[in-house]
Amino acid sequence: MSAGAVSVQALLVAHGTVPAVRGISFEARAGEVLTLLGPSGCGKTTTLRAVAGLEAPREGRIAIDGRTVFDAARRTNLPPERRGLAMVFQSYAIWPHMTVFENVAFGLRARGVADGDLAGAVRRSLDLVGLGALAERPATRLSGGQQQRVALARSIAGDPRVILLDEPLSNLDAQLRLAMRAEFKALQRRLGLTAIYVTHDQEEALVLSDRVLVMRDGAIEQAGTPAEIHDTPRSRFVAEFVGVRNILPCEVAEAAALLPGGLRLPVREAAPDGPAAVCFRPISVQLFPHAAPGAHPATVVAATYLGDFMQYELRCGELAICARGLPRPDFAEGAPVFWSVPADACFLVAT
Amino acid sequence: MLRAETVLGIGVSALVAVLVLPPLIAVMVTGVGAGFAPLRHTDLVLNTLLFGLLTTLGALVTGGALALALGAGVPGRTLLERLVVMPLYLTPLLTAMGWNWLGSPRSGLLNLLLHAAFGPHVTLDIVSPAGAMAVAALATAPLPFLLISDALRGLDPALLEAARVHGAMPARVFRRVTLPLLLPAGLAAAMLVFVQAIGLFSVPAVLGMPAGFYVATTEIYRLLESYPPRIADATAWGMLLLAIAALLTFTQSALLGRRSFVTITGKAFRPNLRSPAAPGLRAALAWLYVALATVLPLLALLWAASSAFVTADFRLMRFTAAHFAFVLFGYPKTWLAVGNSVLLGVLTASLVCLLGLAVSWVVLRARQAGRGVLDQLSMLPLSMPAMVFALGLLWVYVRVRLPIYGTIGILLLAYCTHYLPFGVRTSSAALRQLHPELEEAARVAGASWLRTMRRITFPLVQPAVLAAWVLLFVMAMQEVSSSILLYTSRSIVLSVAVFDLWENGNPSDVAALGFLQLAASFIVVSLVLGLRQRRGVT
Incomplete structure (x- = not known):
């Protein structure tokens, strides 16, 4: 299996007795953007959180970079901090009691990067998202777009192979959303990241993705390239969803x-x-x-x-x-x- | 693989169960098996219910009026909001003693003035059932004030504006919209105050007992003080209090289960309540409360503590520092009690904050089976008056023979359990403000659970937890109801020492010691807050 790939097999997640994800399988190839697209409640975020280790699935197997991080049969379940992932959250989850610099440095510190090497890596990530000048600013004094950039910088600071994004643009206004979309795409190409991207916005999915999985009621309704999804929906549900x-x-x-x-x-x-x-x-x-x-x-x-x-x-x-x-x-x-x-x-x- | 979260969940659940359940079960088992003394004393049962009911009514009306008055905007609102909750920091014991010096029929300060003005027949008798209820209502009014103020702040102003736009007069808006929306908070407050009132010991002890007015708590005290102590009868009274409280809790959840109002919008509350009274009148009402509940009793305390002897005659009054000198240097129990109280206060506040945070984290964040049960279990002490809980503890630890009996350990146990619901509530409120993704982001970024707690969760809830710590410390410093049953000569605490002196000593010395108790609380709280400011954490 190539580096940066994520493989999900027969994933079943249930909240109580209600299944949120019903045994789905898919693979994100190295360097591609795979989008989980669907209306709210379709299980796309739950799937992403299961890959991150934030949900405990009932069944299935998840491998990242060829390493099994979850396997229900073998009772393997690595905690989130040992899966070597990066993630951008819908709420950005910028820690309000830290500066921009501290936010970006947190993951590096947690993974034991020495203080000497830290500053350079933090600067590089902040420069990549165009926030080099704001390193010392308290996180509470950032606009929505800036918070989004800090979240992105924080996630790429540790040189991850795989990045998970949970509706990262949904809290931005329309114009900023377009700009950030383009920026993210450029950054992803430049760093060769494998990305799993969750959104309910079909336009966003079509523009950003190499492949799209349309989800409905915890199952995959249709998988394909953006053009396939757009031009040849296979069900009434997908057709309605792509407009x-x-x-x-x-x-x-x-x-x-x-x-x-x-x-x-x-x-x-x-x-x-x-x-x-x-x-x-x-x-x-x-x-x-x-x-x-x-x-x-x-x-x-x-x-x-x-x-x-x-x-x-x-x-x-x-x-x-x-x-x-x-x-x-x-x-x-x-x-x-x-x-x-x-x-x-x-x-x-x-x- | 056993994760840190799982270990915490299991450990916390076990700890809470061990803290809460044994004394509760003990009271129920022995209370039922004791021939049930309350059945033979229906007058005391009626007294207890009457005391609870009228105190609740008084506190609810006072607290509710204060909340509406301040909520509608008054001059000096911020200051008044702080002064109105001062009785939480004073103790009901000191308030009751202060009022005793103000309103005892022959020597009370207010009665001196009344006699001088209107002759000897116009007398205010505070040492009476009515007096006890009035003072208890004054002392507990901050609770409904806080709950109803919160509910007012949470009201969506648009709901009131919509009623106005659709043609309702202000009075009608108040009656048909504002009051019904405040009903859940009012009911919750009434329940809390009632449970607190029937479990209140100090006020009926100071103002009721001398007038021959006994309620369940003072009866428990009398039974245990008699020789030989009649523990079984006392426990039966405890069982009665427990049954009333449990019934109320059940009724409340049954009532509120069907109607809960979500009106929180996050918008700042705009004072458009249109109270019928003018701002000046509303401010006067609030100041009157501050005077009656805080200023006058404190002044009386100061007067009593610094008088050479408590006299009815203004011309004979002499002032002296002798009483302060006596309690500081002459009274043998003072420093032992100060040490015990401060130690207990610090330990109780710290442990309750820690345990409360752990419980609320497990309940809100961990995906663990049985967390609903943990939540319920940790709230149980809310419907268990402190004195009843102390009875249960006595019963358990006399039999189990753990070495904590007769030490401050058993007091610590009682305090921690009694205040646990408060710790859990404040921590839950703080944790709810934190988006779970803040913690999840740290985990995904590579931080272990422990590191996430230390670097993300603790720093972010610290301000709220510190505020809770201060209030917990003050409440532990003033606890009387359970301490009076659990202390020994070695483990005496300040509040008990004050009560002890009240029963057996010189009234002026009591007042001086009461001041010392306030001062000790004040000094520790200032130290803690000062330390926090120096560290620059806000």
């Missing part, structure tokens, strides 16, 4: 979806077994003011201004369709329109 607005229950015939009202939409892939729904994103919907080949008639129910584009809610027989496009005066509310969606933008999911 597919049009999910229409349908019959399947050959390479097309049959919708109520006699509508027939060609799809790009063969159908899964059982009941299905046809899915496409609002941005894939093409709108025409007049009849066009393959386009279906509809009425604009609502036109909502969203800044860069308009969102149109259409009624097409019994169907409600959501579309996005540039603002056009002839698509006002109540106006008749025609819509179509290309076959390669349509896919089927099991329902």
Whole structure:
């Protein structure tokens, strides 16, 4: 197994009698960013905390860097301090009774780094996150973004191979979130860190990750690259979670979806077994003011201004369709329109 | 692999069980088997209930009015908030003695003034059932004041504003919104005060016994002081107190279990209570309380301690330092008692803080089975009056024959158990303020459990724990109810020495010794706080 890899097998964590994680397995390869994505309560944070040693799983096996840190069968359970990890917490967990320097130096001291070597390592980490000038500042006098940077500096100070991040950006405002996202990505590449990243923000997951695990009710719903997750959700749950607005229950015939009202939409892939729904994103919907080949008639129910584009809610027989496009005066509310969606933008999911 | 957390959890649970359970079981076993003396003295049972009920009512009304008055904003609010809780630092014993010198029918200072102004028929008789209840209410009012003030601070002002916006007049807002929201805190306070009142020994002893008014605690004392001591009967009275307290605790949790109000928003409380009284009137009310509960009794104490002899006649009064000299140099028990009290105070405060922190850490942080039981167990002493607990201890340690009987060890045991709930509550409050991730971050960063405690948890809870330490020290210094049953001539403590002198000595010497007790508390507390300031820890 390569250095920096994390392997989780058949992990089962329960709080009391309620299972929070139901026997999941996955692997984070060395140097990649693996994201656990899902709504709150899906078990993503519990999984991360189990890797860190902050939760006691019932079953399974966890190995970091080829070393087994938890094995229910062999009753192995290393305490967090002996797993050699770094972690960024959602609350940042900056110790308020210490300076920035002391916060970053804490882990080095705990692992027995001599005072002489300490200062250099602390400086280097602080410089990496752009906080070199604030070393002596009390931790209570930091802004949210600065606290986030200290948390990052603290976690990389000990030269870890693996870093765990628990919704690290969720407490920042939108602009800062974008900036920190880019900074973290650059830092991760530069240091070659293996990262396991927990978030409920699908955009964050897609931008940051090499691979994404979408979790639901303590199980992995779908695993894949960001493009796979975004373009080919395999279930209604994943489709909804990655922002597919049009999910229409349908019959399947050959390479097309049959919708109520006699509508027939060609799809790009063969159908899964059982009941299905046809899915496409609002941005894939093409709108025409007049009849066009393959386009279906509809009425604009609502036109909502969203800044860069308009969102149109259409009624097409019994169907409600959501579309996005540039603002056009002839698509006002109540106006008749025609819509179509290309076959390669349509896919089927099991329902 | 056995981790440090697990060891701590098991150790703490075992320790708390050993502290709390044996005396409790002893009281229940012997109390039930003793033919149940209280059944033959229903008048004393009624006295006890009446004393508890009226004291609670008085304390609740006083404390609640003070909380509302100060909460609505008054001039000098910060100062008043501190002065109002002073009775916590005085002792009920000293307050009762102070009021005795103020209001005893023939020689009380206030009665001298009344007689001079209105003639000899206008007399305030504080040495009476009513007087005892009034003074007990004054002495216990800070408790409901603190609880209700907390609840007021936690009230979301938007709830009151919403009522106003939707058309309710201020009086209606107060009646329909503010009061119901304060109800849980009020009930909790009433329960606590009632348990404390029926377990209160010093006030009924000083102001009730001379008037022939006996309650359960003074009856226990009388039974144990008689020759031969009637331990079984005394324990039966203890069992009665325990049963009442347990019933109340149960009722309270049953009542509050169904309606708990979460109104905490973290926003600073804005004083928009619209109290019916003007700020000046509200301040006057608070000052009146401070005068009655603290200033007047203290002045009376000072007057008694420095009078050559306690006289009813202003023209005969002479002042002297002889009484102070006597208690400092002439009274043989003074320095032994000072040493014992300070040692007990320091040990009790330190051990209770440590144990309280350990219990609350296990309950809040460790993922250990049975931590709910530990939580309940550590709160049990709350519904066990100190005197009842002392009875149980006596019973256990007379039989077990541990060498602590007759030493301050048994007092330490009693104090630590009695104050454990206080230690656990304050530590829990402090720990709840700490995000668990602060500790987890240290663990992940490579620090062991012990190092995490030492470097992260202790420094962060230190201010709250230190405040608790100071209050615990003061409370231990003034403890009378259990000390009076457990002390021997070698293990006498200051509060007992004061009571001893009260029963058998010169009133002026008592007052001087009472002052010494206050001074000892004050000096140790100042030393501790000074030390903390010098170390620059805030």
